[in-house]
Amino acid sequence: MSALGNHILVEFSGCEPEIMNGVSTIENAMVEAAESAGATVINSTFHHFSPYGVSGVVVIQESHLAIHTWPEYGYAAVDLFTCGDQVDPWVSFDFLKEAFGAKNYSALELKRGALKLLDRLDFDINSIRSEAVGRENPQRYTRNVWFTDKDDDQGLSLRYTGDVLFDQKTDFQRVKILESYRYGKMLALDNMVMTTEKDEFHYHEMISHPAIFTHGNIKNVLVIGGGDGGTVREILRHEGVEKVTMVEIDGAVIEACKEHLPSIASAFGNAKLDLHVADGIEYVKNAAKGSYDLLIVDGSDPVGPAEGLFSTEFYQNCYDALNDNGILVAQGESPKFNEGAFTMLNSTLKGIFGKENVHTSLFYVPTYPTGMWSFQWGVKGGQNPFEISEKAETIENFVDAKGLKYYNFHIHKASFALPNFVKKMLNE
Numbered sequence: 334m335s336a337l338g339n340h341i342l343v344e345f346s347g348c349e350p351e352i353m354n355g356v357s358t359i360e361n362a363m364v365e366a367a368e369s370a371g372a373t374v375i376n377s378t379f380h381h382f383s384p385y386g387v388s389g390v391v392v393i394q395e396s397h398l399a400i401h402t403w404p405e406y407g408y409a410a411v412d413l414f415t416c417g418d419q420v421d422p423w424v425s426f427d428f429l430k431e432a433f434g435a436k437n438y439s440a441l442e443l444k445r446g447a448l449k450l451l452d453r454l455d456f457d458i459n460s461i462r463s464e465a466v467g468r469e470n471p472q473r474y475t476r477n478v479w480f481t482d483k484d485d486d487q488g489l490s491l492r493y494t495g496d497v498l499f500d501q502k503t504d505f506q507r508v509k510i511l512e513s514y515r516y517g518k519m520l521a522l523d524n525m526v527m528t529t530e531k532d533e534f535h536y537h538e539m540i541s542h543p544a545i546f547t548h549g550n551i552k553n554v555l556v557i558g559g560g561d562g563g564t565v566r567e568i569l570r571h572e573g574v575e576k577v578t579m580v581e582i583d584g585a586v587i588e589a590c591k592e593h594l595p596s597i598a599s600a601f602g603n604a605k606l607d608l609h610v611a612d613g614i615e616y617v618k619n620a621a622k623g624s625y626d627l628l629i630v631d632g633s634d635p636v637g638p639a640e641g642l643f644s645t646e647f648y649q650n651c652y653d654a655l656n657d658n659g660i661l662v663a664q665g666e667s668p669k670f671n672e673g674a675f676t677m678l679n680s681t682l683k684g685i686f687g688k689e690n691v692h693t694s695l696f697y698v699p700t701y702p703t704g705m706w707s708f709q710w711g712v713k714g715g716q717n718p719f720e721i722s723e724k725a726e727t728i729e730n731f732v733d734a735k736g737l738k739y740y741n742f743h744i745h746k747a748s749f750a751l752p753n754f755v756k757k758m759l760n761e
């Protein structure tokens with residue numbers, strides 16, 4: 334042995350940009366590359382940068398493996414540093430070349446700690462080792478992988494296990510199910526959080542019960558989107574509801590949630606549910622006029638397949654599909670995260686339903702960026718969501734009987750009270 338360590342500086346290029354931007358794929362590959370060379374992994378930490386790029390390091394008992402990627406160039410700069418003669422960094426090199434699908438590569442090998450230049454010091458390594466045995470961390474290594482839902486300036490990050498339970502690029506979007514430490518399993522579409530096991534009830538109770546109680550006699554419901562199933566689960570808690578038609582554009586979302594989020598996707602077998610995997614925008618366009626008591630738009634954010642769910646034409650068709658007492662509830666974005674979409678939807682609805690017939694409810698969703706989210710309503714029969722005092726007892730009985738965790742009579746009223754800055758944004 335002529336040196337303490339062997340250090341290879343690697344250039345991988347011609348790699349798939351998608352792979353170069355996948356923080357968990359890269360972390361898994363780096364950990365496996367270390368293990369395949371016979372290294373002992375101590376810890377790994379990986380970070381995804383906005384808008385793209387990954388950096389990370391795997392600390393091994395025999396030194397480290399590190400990486401920095403530039404997906405926009407299909408390029409990764411990789412450092413493979415091992416010491417001793419039991420671990421060969423070239424094994425890790427071969428593994429990563431395959432894992433990243435690198436079309437081109439080069440490597441510079443350096444010997445570190447040339448023994449010719451070092452003097453061995455005299456100290457008792459054996460007693461130091463035996464003392465250290467008692468201090469060993471029973472956990473071999475921990476992973477530090479984060480998922481971030483973000484725009485250019487702000488975001489919400491959740492640490493997750495690093496394992497992706499479902500990952501499919503469909504004709505419409507990238508559908509993923511991950512397991513976060515704090516919020517349980519989570520559905521993400523195009524890397525935006527849609528719902529999580531631990532806080533889904535905030536959203537699903539507030540998208541459904543306030544409108545059902547405000548109306549008082551909902552029988553026929555149309556849900557556009559809502560592929561995770563949480564919205565139809567809540568609607569179907571109401572015995573008076575006779576039929577729910579749900580139109581979700583992406584069948585993969587339904588299947589992924591049935592398999593991995595069964596507590597949310599629990600109503601897909603309900604006999605009152607008429608489920609269509611189809612384009613909701615087209616469905617509403619062709620719906621018979623005056624058919625529905627309640628129309629809920631449970632779409633994702635206004636990018637990708639949900640962009641059309643924020644258009645004037647779509648909401649005019651929703652208006653037409655509602656009967657004279659019908660209520661529309663639309664996923665209304667955030668006044669703190671998507672100010673543009675939030676205000677534009679509000680003015681679109683006011684243009685169609687009339688200023689007095691549009692109401693905004695605010696509620697908290699800890700796993701959506703900024704935590705502050707909205708539903709925006711258009712009412713055709715002049716119902717006022719504030720005027721429900723005589724239904725207080727009915728609501729509280731329902732809340733108790735069904736074990737609701739977010740919605741109650743006071744939350745109903747409070748959610749329509751808007752902070753001054755929001756009123757100003759909406760010219761109210």
Ligand code: SPD
Pocket residue numbers: 525526527528536559560561562563564631632633634664701
């Ligand atoms: N950024 C999140 C927007 C909310 C989208 N809908 C969530 C689906 C829950 N059923």
